Amino acid sequence: MPVISAPQAFNEDDLYVDLEGIFEYPLFLKCEGFNFAGSIKLKAAIEMVETAERDGLLTPDSVLVESSSGNLGVALSVIAANKGYRFLCVTDSRCNLAARMMMEALGSQVHVITEPDPVGGLLGARIDHVQALCACDERYVWLNQYANPSNSMAHYQRTAPAIARRFPDLDVLFVGAGTTGTLMGCARYFRTWHRPVRVVAVDTIGSVTFGGVPGRRMIPGLGTSMRPPLLDESYVDDVVRVEEADTIRACHRLARRGFLFGGSTGTVVSGAMAWLARQEGRALTAVAIAPDLGERYLETVYQTTWVQDLCGDDVLGSQSPTTAPQAA
Incomplete structure (x- = not known):
């Protein structure tokens, strides 16, 4: 044990x-769901956060931000709570209520996107929102699970x-x-x-x-x-x-x-x-x-x-x- x-x-x-x-x-x-995040996404979350730490992208003032339909958001919430980072998850209206409540219980913020992008759909709208956040405040660090090789x-x-x-x-x-x-x-x-x-x-x-x-x-x-x-x-x-x-x-x-x-x-x-x-x-x-x-x-x-x-x-x-x- x-x-x-x-x-x-x-x-x-x-x-x-x-x-x-x-x-x-x-x-x-x-x-793959028998961990404290409840899904396989814990593996990717660990690798992405630890790589960002090794590369010097994360500081005590950093605010992690990520687009997620739910599971990665929960995994990052677990890690952020343990490591002392702030985390903001950008999700959409399809995200399960239980996942949103878990993220909030772990101390994370959740922004829910309801209007799809005309071309990229809800995912495109979520990514636009993440990019807008990063553009307005340099403390935001986007791990970008969609393009991050650590995933x-x-x-x-x-x-x-x-x-x-x-x-x-x-x-x-x-x-x-x-x-x-x-x-x-x-x-x-x-x-x-x-x-x-x-x-x-x-x-x-x-x-x-x-x-x-x-x-x-x-x-x-x-x-x-x-x-x-x-x-x-x-x-x-x-x-x-x-x-x-x-x-x-x-x-x-x-x-x-x-x-x-x-x-x-x-x-x-x-x-x-x-x-x-x-x-x-x-x-x-x-x-x-x-x-x-x-x-x-x-x-x-x-x-x-x-x-x-x-x-x-x-x-x-x-x-x-x-x-x-x-x-x-």
């Missing part, structure tokens, strides 16, 4: 759920090696695409590994990360309205796009077996099952990364009225988590 004095010092990195008894195909789900480096150094140690015969890895920090860090690691590993990105329909038409997305976490600067598609072997209705079905199917995961995890699981269904019975060692847990989604993904308003009355009547998978 570890004894810690800083919350970011604890992060369970070696827990997997075998999903074969719940879904149609064998899949090991790497659980992907955290997963190159920690997440991917942990998977490699546990699964030396890995065939395929499924990674959700948000900022693409996790995706690119893992993809670069496995590109030079001792055996070929297919890296499959899982995105949401309505996201423009891998092209396509922008559309409404109500579940925060994965997907973007602007192409992430970190993304290098040459490292990605395949892309699966998931409808939000299928995300919800996957989350509820997991919950019926006692596993309460977040919306990003439901998307990754649904996309992975859709991809595996097309492999014609090939025996593959497959791992998917579960970025988050489900407590922050109790008022949305797990709330019947919200689900019905978003997807219709019969969305939870189907047992299939992948009713309409789309591949890039």
Whole structure:
């Protein structure tokens, strides 16, 4: 049992759920939410803050500022509270209430953007707001998770090696695409590994990360309205796009077996099952990364009225988590 004095010092990195008894195909789900921030974003937050400290960008007077749909904001709130920094998170109206309340409980400020940019959507409007803050006060330090190489480096150094140690015969890895920090860090690691590993990105329909038409997305976490600067598609072997209705079905199917995961995890699981269904019975060692847990989604993904308003009355009547998978 570890004894810690800083919350970011604890992060369970070696827990997997075998999903074969719940879904149609064998899949090991790497659980990344068992830390004091509740998501995989703690790794990127630690790496970005510590790099900024080493580079001399942060001083006792600095105010950290970041655009986040929720999870990174919570992770930075944890670290800022522990290290004594002020932190301001710029989010939007899709951010879960629980995430906003957690940030505020940890002493952070939260600005909620409600009007999308005509081109960049809510993400573009959030970034414009961050840049305006930085322009008016030099104390603000924007870590910029969308372009910061430390975002992907955290997963190159920690997440991917942990998977490699546990699964030396890995065939395929499924990674959700948000900022693409996790995706690119893992993809670069496995590109030079001792055996070929297919890296499959899982995105949401309505996201423009891998092209396509922008559309409404109500579940925060994965997907973007602007192409992430970190993304290098040459490292990605395949892309699966998931409808939000299928995300919800996957989350509820997991919950019926006692596993309460977040919306990003439901998307990754649904996309992975859709991809595996097309492999014609090939025996593959497959791992998917579960970025988050489900407590922050109790008022949305797990709330019947919200689900019905978003997807219709019969969305939870189907047992299939992948009713309409789309591949890039």
